Amino acid sequence: MNKVMIWYGELLSQKSLIKRGLFFLTPGMLWLILFLILPGLILIVVSFAGRGAYGQLVWDFSLENYKRMLGFGIFGWTPDYLIILLRSIWVAVVTTVLSVLLSYPLCFFIAGKPERTRYLWLTIVIIPFWTNMVIRTYAWFLILAPEMPLAKIASWLKIISPGMPLYPSAFAVYLGMISMFLPFVALPLFSSIERLDWTLVEAAQDLYASNVRIFVHAILPQTLPGLSVGVILTLVPAMGMFVVPDLLGGAKYMLVGNLIQQQFGTSRDWAFGATISMCLMVLTMFSLYVYKRKSKGVELL
Amino acid sequence: MKGLFLKGINKSFGSVRAVDNVSLEIQSGEFFTLLGPSGCGKTTLLRIIAGLELQNSGQVILDGEDITTLPAIKRQINTVFQSYALFPHLSVFENVAFGLRSRKVPNPEVEKRVNRALDMLEIGQMSKRFPHQLSGGQNQRVALARALVNEPKVLLLDEPMSALDAKLRSQVQVELRRLQQKLGQTFILVTHDQDEALVVSDRIAVMKDGKIAQFGTPNQVYDYPDTRFVAEFLGAANVFSGTYRDGLFHSEIGILKFDRAPSWEHGEMAIRPEWIKISDTEPEINGVRATVREIIYRGTNLDIWMDPGPIRVRSATTDSFKIGDQVWLEIAPSELVVFDE
Numbered sequence: 001m002n003k004v005m006i007w008y009g010e011l012l013s014q015k016s017l018i019k020r021g022l023f024f025l026t027p028g029m030l031w032l033i034l035f036l037i038l039p040g041l042i043l044i045v046v047s048f049a050g051r052g053a054y055g056q057l058v059w060d061f062s063l064e065n066y067k068r069m070l071g072f073g074i075f076g077w078t079p080d081y082l083i084i085l086l087r088s089i090w091v092a093v094v095t096t097v098l099s100v101l102l103s104y105p106l107c108f109f110i111a112g113k114p115e116r117t118r119y120l121w122l123t124i125v126i127i128p129f130w131t132n133m134v135i136r137t138y139a140w141f142l143i144l145a146p147e148m149p150l151a152k153i154a155s156w157l158k159i160i161s162p163g164m165p166l167y168p169s170a171f172a173v174y175l176g177m178i179s180m181f182l183p184f185v186a187l188p189l190f191s192s193i194e195r196l197d198w199t200l201v202e203a204a205q206d207l208y209a210s211n212v213r214i215f216v217h218a219i220l221p222q223t224l225p226g227l228s229v230g231v232i233l234t235l236v237p238a239m240g241m242f243v244v245p246d247l248l249g250g251a252k253y254m255l256v257g258n259l260i261q262q263q264f265g266t267s268r269d270w271a272f273g274a275t276i277s278m279c280l281m282v283l284t285m286f287s288l289y290v291y292k293r294k295s296k297g298v299e300l301l
Numbered sequence: 302m303k304g305l306f307l308k309g310i311n312k313s314f315g316s317v318r319a320v321d322n323v324s325l326e327i328q329s330g331e332f333f334t335l336l337g338p339s340g341c342g343k344t345t346l347l348r349i350i351a352g353l354e355l356q357n358s359g360q361v362i363l364d365g366e367d368i369t370t371l372p373a374i375k376r377q378i379n380t381v382f383q384s385y386a387l388f389p390h391l392s393v394f395e396n397v398a399f400g401l402r403s404r405k406v407p408n409p410e411v412e413k414r415v416n417r418a419l420d421m422l423e424i425g426q427m428s429k430r431f432p433h434q435l436s437g438g439q440n441q442r443v444a445l446a447r448a449l450v451n452e453p454k455v456l457l458l459d460e461p462m463s464a465l466d467a468k469l470r471s472q473v474q475v476e477l478r479r480l481q482q483k484l485g486q487t488f489i490l491v492t493h494d495q496d497e498a499l500v501v502s503d504r505i506a507v508m509k510d511g512k513i514a515q516f517g518t519p520n521q522v523y524d525y526p527d528t529r530f531v532a533e534f535l536g537a538a539n540v541f542s543g544t545y546r547d548g549l550f551h552s553e554i555g556i557l558k559f560d561r562a563p564s565w566e567h568g569e570m571a572i573r574p575e576w577i578k579i580s581d582t583e584p585e586i587n588g589v590r591a592t593v594r595e596i597i598y599r600g601t602n603l604d605i606w607m608d609p610g611p612i613r614v615r616s617a618t619t620d621s622f623k624i625g626d627q628v629w630l631e632i633a634p635s636e637l638v639v640f641d642e
Contacts, residue, residue, distance in 0.1 A: 202353050203386035205373045207400035207451070217399070221390040 040281075047274035055268030065275035081259070085279065088256040091245070092238035095177040096231055099185040102178070103230065107190040122190065125183050133180065137247045140176050141167065168250035176244040181237075185230035192226030232291070236284055256280055302365040303329035305350065305455055305487065310359035312345055312511075319345040320356065321511035327455075327489065327504075329364070332481045334490045336498040337508035338534065343491045344459060346508075350489065351457050352376045363454060379448035380457040384464075385440050387432040393419070393443050394428040400451040418450040421480075437464050438473065449484070458490045462497060474500045495535045499523060507531050527641045529569055538571040538638075539612050550637075554609050557587050559637040569640045574604065574615035576636040581621065584631035593626050 003014045047065055050058040071079045110121045128136060144150055144166035155162045166172055200218040209217065220227075242257030249255070256276060263273030305327040312320040319342040327333045335343040348354035350361060352373035360369045368376055379400070387396050395402075397418055401411045419425040422442040432440055441461055448456055458477075462470045478501045481488045492498055498505050499519045507514045507522055507530075515522050515531045526532035529540055543552030544567050550557045552570070559570065578584070591607035596619055605614045607630065614630065622628055 199386040208403040
């Protein structure tokens with residue numbers, strides 16, 4: 001057991017190496033077990049429980065919650081919860097796609113700046129991170145208020161009636177979501193674009209490529225690593241987002257994040273909340289799995 | 302008018318003049334080389350020909366057509382990039398087919414032309430592989446095929462051998478020369494390797510500081526360099542400075558006779574190490590008494606450093622002498638190169 005080996009230039013016995021590895025790993029593992037795996041397991045168990053008259057958990061272990069999730073209620077089949085779930089996926093996908101579309105020009109713009117000012121521009125992109133999410137979302141209330149130009153233009157175009165704010169609405173949710181997640185796409189994408197080998201673009205030009213071909217063959221493959229990170233960092237949290245849709249969408253545009261929050265909060269139905277969480281988690285895992293399968297060859301996760 | 306004509310090309314990057322009033326006539330079907338040290342503007346000039354860089358002034362004329370303001374995408378010129386710039390996510394076949402597909406050439410013809418190009422460069426059996434699965438030499442062939450398949454009027458090669466090891470490089474040079482002769486296409490090569498330039502070229506333009514220092518066949522630029530820079534850049538040279546008086550060159554190694562009268566009074570002359578003969582007896586003209594200081598073994602020959610000077614002599618053997626011996630050197634007047642300045 002006490003074999004001596006050279007570990008990246010350092011002479012060690014195998015035993016001391018294992019000891020060292022455990023020393024570094026244990027805190028992280030404990031943290032994950034205590035705060036991720038255990039609660040996750042509890043969530044699974046709770047999702048099979050029921051709700052008592054006063055909101056307490058009733059340990060009856062049935063599939064009732066999952067049936068309810070799928071829309072089978074006392075009054076027949078209603079797909080309300082499924083619609084919310086699908087809508088959440090839709091919002092997350094649209095948010096991600098729009099963030100990507102906005103990030104490309106933004107990143108090329110910043111990457112084209114001289115090095116001195118480049119980091120100033122990046123800081124501007126990062127600054128929203130320094131502000132609390134709730135405050136940032138409330139700021140949209142101000143921007144979308146009836147007295148502000150955006151709402152004025154909208155009422156002039158007869159999209160909303162005069163004197164009304166632009167929230168709560170799907171538009172406001174998208175606005176809030178994109179402003180929230182744009183930096184998550186833009187920053188990893190920027191790191192790819194900054195290191196872009198422009199010779200490939202020149203080679204494509206030299207070989208008579210159209211602008212679309214240049215993007216698809218010379219730019220996209222090179223920026224795929226950054227893009228993938230950005231997409232995952234946006235898609236996954238966007239699916240469970242609740243602050244922004246709650247404030248900017250309200251009851252008009254409920255997403256699964258709000259639904260879960262509602263179950264654990266006002267409805268006091270922890271069991272059903274856990275069920276929805278499980279569904280969301282399974283769905284997220286599944287989409288990541290599909291994503292990984294689809295983009296094999298590129299190191300992602 | 303067939304051929305590529307450059308007229309008064311200028312290009313500056315900030316305060317640096319990368320290309321300084323260069324005019325060249327490159328004949329159709331010739332293997333032309335731009336040779337020079339790094340930073341001499343040769344790559345910039347190549348990029349101007351490719352349409353990847355816009356000159357500040359000057360004209361580019363290809364087969365009688367003024368292409369000065371045409372972008373790369375519209376020029377019938379293709380480039381083999383220094384890094385090859387192959388598309389990593391495309392197979393060898395698709396890389397080579399790229400230009401044809403961009404121009405929407407019908408599929409059967411793409412297949413025919415790509416396969417022909419791959420076979421010509423002997424990489425036909427690799428068409429399904431990806432660039433990262435190939436060696437440097439194979440990737441270079443792919444890059445070459447990718448450019449040639451478009452049948453360009455001019456093929457540009459930007460230091461295509463720099464990533465290859467020495468043995469492969471000398472082999473590829475000969476192959477490249479043969480390929481160009483077979484195709485009869487205009488090739489323009491950029492390189493800093495003088496051996497490569499001498500091996501492959503019909504004509505060489507030696508560049509320095511954005512200007513053409515000398516222009517001619519490999520033979521002309523090697524045997525008759527106009528300046529010290531050209532002489533020393535193309536191989537080794539012994540350069541002597543001295544004074545021209547009474548038809549003789551009074552140099553640091555002695556009084557020498559020579560064939561061509563210089564235009565100067567104080568100046569430099571040179572002789573290549575392999576042109577100096579070593580003998581035991583005093584030669585009839587231009588004999589220099591020298592002492593052997595150092596012998597460097599180089600495989601095919603030996604470099605012998607002698608005093609005075611030091612003079613470098615390249616010889617096949619050292620049988621007749623050793624370090625410290627005194628020998629006679631014969632510097633033939635016809636071999637002595639007189640510089641212009």
